[in-house]
Amino acid sequence: MSFIGKGLLALIWLMAVPASAGALFLRKKETATRIEYLLTGYLFLFSLFELLTLPMTYFKAPLHVLVICFGILAGGAALAGAFLLIKGRRTRRPDIVGYLRGSSPFLWAALFAIAFQLAVVTVMAHFDADDAFYVAAGTTAVETDTIFEISAYTGIPYSVLPYRYILSPFPIFLAVISQLCGGLHPAIMAHTIFPPIFLICVYCGVYQLSRKWFRDDRNAQAIFLFLTAMLCWFSAYSVYNAGNFQMVRLWQGKAVLAAFLLPLVFYLSSSIILEEQPQYSWLLLLMADISCCLLSSMGIILAPLMTGIFALLGLLRFRSLKRILYALACCVPSAVLGVVYLLMI
Amino acid sequence: MGIHMKTVLEWIGLSWKWYWGDGYYQYLLLAAVLYLFICHRKEHHVRQTLAFCACLLLVFLFPLTARCISFCIGEKVYWRVLWLLPAIPVVALAATEFLRGRHSRLVQTVLLLCCCGVIALSGKDMLSAGNFTRTNNRMKVPDDIAHIANTLQEAAAKDGIQEIRVMTDDDYPVTYLRVYDPSIKQGYGRRMGGVMNHACYRVYRLLLKPKLHYRKFARLSKKGGCNFIVIRVPEKKMKKIERYGYVKIGKVGSYSIFELKES
Numbered sequence: 001m002s003f004i005g006k007g008l009l010a011l012i013w014l015m016a017v018p019a020s021a022g023a024l025f026l027r028k029k030e031t032a033t034r035i036e037y038l039l040t041g042y043l044f045l046f047s048l049f050e051l052l053t054l055p056m057t058y059f060k061a062p063l064h065v066l067v068i069c070f071g072i073l074a075g076g077a078a079l080a081g082a083f084l085l086i087k088g089r090r091t092r093r094p095d096i097v098g099y100l101r102g103s104s105p106f107l108w109a110a111l112f113a114i115a116f117q118l119a120v121v122t123v124m125a126h127f128d129a130d131d132a133f134y135v136a137a138g139t140t141a142v143e144t145d146t147i148f149e150i151s152a153y154t155g156i157p158y159s160v161l162p163y164r165y166i167l168s169p170f171p172i173f174l175a176v177i178s179q180l181c182g183g184l185h186p187a188i189m190a191h192t193i194f195p196p197i198f199l200i201c202v203y204c205g206v207y208q209l210s211r212k213w214f215r216d217d218r219n220a221q222a223i224f225l226f227l228t229a230m231l232c233w234f235s236a237y238s239v240y241n242a243g244n245f246q247m248v249r250l251w252q253g254k255a256v257l258a259a260f261l262l263p264l265v266f267y268l269s270s271s272i273i274l275e276e277q278p279q280y281s282w283l284l285l286l287m288a289d290i291s292c293c294l295l296s297s298m299g300i301i302l303a304p305l306m307t308g309i310f311a312l313l314g315l316l317r318f319r320s321l322k323r324i325l326y327a328l329a330c331c332v333p334s335a336v337l338g339v340v341y342l343l344m345i
Numbered sequence: 346m347g348i349h350m351k352t353v354l355e356w357i358g359l360s361w362k363w364y365w366g367d368g369y370y371q372y373l374l375l376a377a378v379l380y381l382f383i384c385h386r387k388e389h390h391v392r393q394t395l396a397f398c399a400c401l402l403l404v405f406l407f408p409l410t411a412r413c414i415s416f417c418i419g420e421k422v423y424w425r426v427l428w429l430l431p432a433i434p435v436v437a438l439a440a441t442e443f444l445r446g447r448h449s450r451l452v453q454t455v456l457l458l459c460c461c462g463v464i465a466l467s468g469k470d471m472l473s474a475g476n477f478t479r480t481n482n483r484m485k486v487p488d489d490i491a492h493i494a495n496t497l498q499e500a501a502a503k504d505g506i507q508e509i510r511v512m513t514d515d516d517y518p519v520t521y522l523r524v525y526d527p528s529i530k531q532g533y534g535r536r537m538g539g540v541m542n543h544a545c546y547r548v549y550r551l552l553l554k555p556k557l558h559y560r561k562f563a564r565l566s567k568k569g570g571c572n573f574i575v576i577r578v579p580e581k582k583m584k585k586i587e588r589y590g591y592v593k594i595g596k597v598g599s600y601s602i603f604e605l606k607e608s
Contacts, residue, residue, distance in 0.1 A: 003483075105450075106457070124477035125485035132520040132535035139527035153534020154541050155523060187524050191485035209434060213390045220445040223457060227437040230461055231370075234468030235433075236476060238366020242428045248476045258428040266397075266431055274393050298425050301417045306429050309400045313393070338417070 001182040009181040010189065014197045017074055018042045023081035025284065035204045039264060041081070042201060043284060045074055046261075046291035049176070053147065053169045053294075062145045066172070067179045107222035113229040114203050117247065121195035126248045131190075133162075134252045137171035138186035142179060147172055163344040167337050168297050170253030190251035198250045198260055203229070205264045212271060253295035257302070261292050265303055269310035273327050274317065285330040293337050300338050304331035353408045356415075360424035361405075369467035374432045377439030385442050394435060401429055482525070489598045490521040496595045497529060497573055500604050510541065512548060512571035514557060514578075518600065532571050544569030559585040567591075567605065574603040 001009075018041025025040045026032040049070060056066050136152035144150045148166050151158050165171070178189040206228045207221070214220035235243025245252075246259030265288045271279040289307065292299030311327035314320070365371045378395060385391045404410045405426050415423045440460050447453050471477065482491040501509050512532040513519050520535045532545035540546040548565045551558060559578060563586045566574055574591055577599045587593070590607030 106453075120471070120477060123479075125480045126476055127478070127487055127521070129516075129520045129535065131486075131524050133538065136523040136527065139524060143527035151534065151539045152523065153519070153531065153538035155527065155530035156539075156541055158539075185484060187484035187486065192483070206434070213438060214441065214445070217445060219453075220441050223444050223453070224437050224441040226457070227440050227460060227464075228433055230464050231433040231436060231468070234464050234470050235368075235370075236469040236471050236474030237368025237370065237467075238364060240364045240366070240424050240427075241370070241432075243433060244476075247471050254425075258425075262428055263431065263434070266429075266434075270390075270393055270397075298418055298422070298428075301414065302426065302429055305404070305414070305426070306401075309397060309404070312400065313396055 006182040006184040010193045013177055013180050017078040018045050020081035021077040023084050024077055039204055043287040043291050046294045047287040048073055049173050050290050050294035053172055057147045057166050063141050063147055064145055067176050070176055071180055104219040104222040106226050110222055110226035110229055113226060118196045118199055121199055122192060128249045130252060134171050135187055135190045138174035141172055141175035142186055164297050167341055168253060168294060170295050194251040198256055202246060202260045209267050254298055257292060257295040257299045261295055265306050269307055273310045273314040282326050289330050290333045293334055300334050304334040307331050350408055353412055356420055357406060357411050364424040364427045373436045373467050377436045380439045484525050486521040486525045490518060491525055492597045493575055494522055494526045496602050500594050506572060509573055510571045511573040511575055512566040514552060514576040518575050532569055542569050563589040563591055572605045575600050
């Protein structure tokens, strides 16, 4: 298969599939936009992947089995979501085109800034020594058709399993997606395809936040988006901050966690826990928590910490025990994996 | 207990310092929080966001919670808790709230440009920080690594070698070789992330010494089953490597590539 063909497959698996699958979880939300479908779709794909990979790692299943299972389930969900979208097409409003038509000039400035960043992360390269594990684990999985059985560092079977990583198998997600895209080399997938795709997701999340904070003020939404893009671009003042991770290594799980998932958990938590009428289903917050576990072992701690703070604020505001119980239930996957991790080390 | 508390406070401070580096974003955040608190605190979303930031900072700075969290994630990466702080959204929120209060589009544009100037002065842009470069290979690994990997593969194909086992004298090649070509096996991984066998472990120990013993390096590499060596070696020391049956097959940058021709 040609390089362009594989690129098109990557667009299907990383844009069309999540955008369609997300529709399944927003059926009851009449005003849901395509951006919300995409973000929800990613929560679903990441959660599904985590739930499939953990038992398969335990039972030492070969990678191709995981590829087939994930492909069928994600593809099936996408088809079901697409069916729902087509069925309800007349009631959905054309959000993106409609939005652009009546847009503020600042929106074009924001889109230009984001397009520039997309071009940089796609065309240019950044060398990061952490790739020695995060990308090599993906290339190793593809080469040996195994899941965390062969050391990414040396290429020989593990004598001691990398406990910290097997609970957060994002490198295997890289391997599986590269296999689903016609066998595209995982390093190409990581360094050329993942960064622009996830950067789009990051700004979709920012856009959602702007819609929440500046409801009905498109001009303010555009200014917010533009300023966020500028602040991210000028985040090279340290190598530790989330903005830097977002711009230079958005193919590693911890960077996706810092730039995409944690802000999304912030948005979801404030929209669900701190709203009188939750704007989304609690299931989304649960999926966000599982997704954070997939991305990085940090996610196992940081996601429930954020949800916990929001739960506390929710308790203070609404004095509702039910609300805090739901929020805690959303942290159960993290708690379980955290205990498993502590037992393993 | 006093000393212990002091230590905890020290690495909380260090984590804070690492996170913000040499930029002024923390002052932008402070200004944004003050502005939002003074001028917009009655708005629901502002109250929520400020309350969240306050709680998070409390969790981050309070020694007991800091100790608990760092026990789970590790002290060295405690700064990652600050990923939860929505610094960029809060600064952007404050600036946007300020700008939306000006009704003239022209004034908004001028002030927005001023905001961009402040942001640029407070931080550092990605390109001038030297974060990005160009490569000639699609995998986007350093070109010299791609060249080394290709040389190894060509030599292996020519001599009918089924499995490439390579020993290197520093972390740079081992970091990227298997990203480019996972069929290559390595004597040891980055930062000793694994070793092939005990002899390879001894090679790694050798590399930690201030001066490399080339003969020992070659002998142990051979003992460890490595059929290739990638090493920065001066011309006059080549013989020490070749003594154990390794033959130089190429040079990429400062790295010489040797192949084991004798069994």
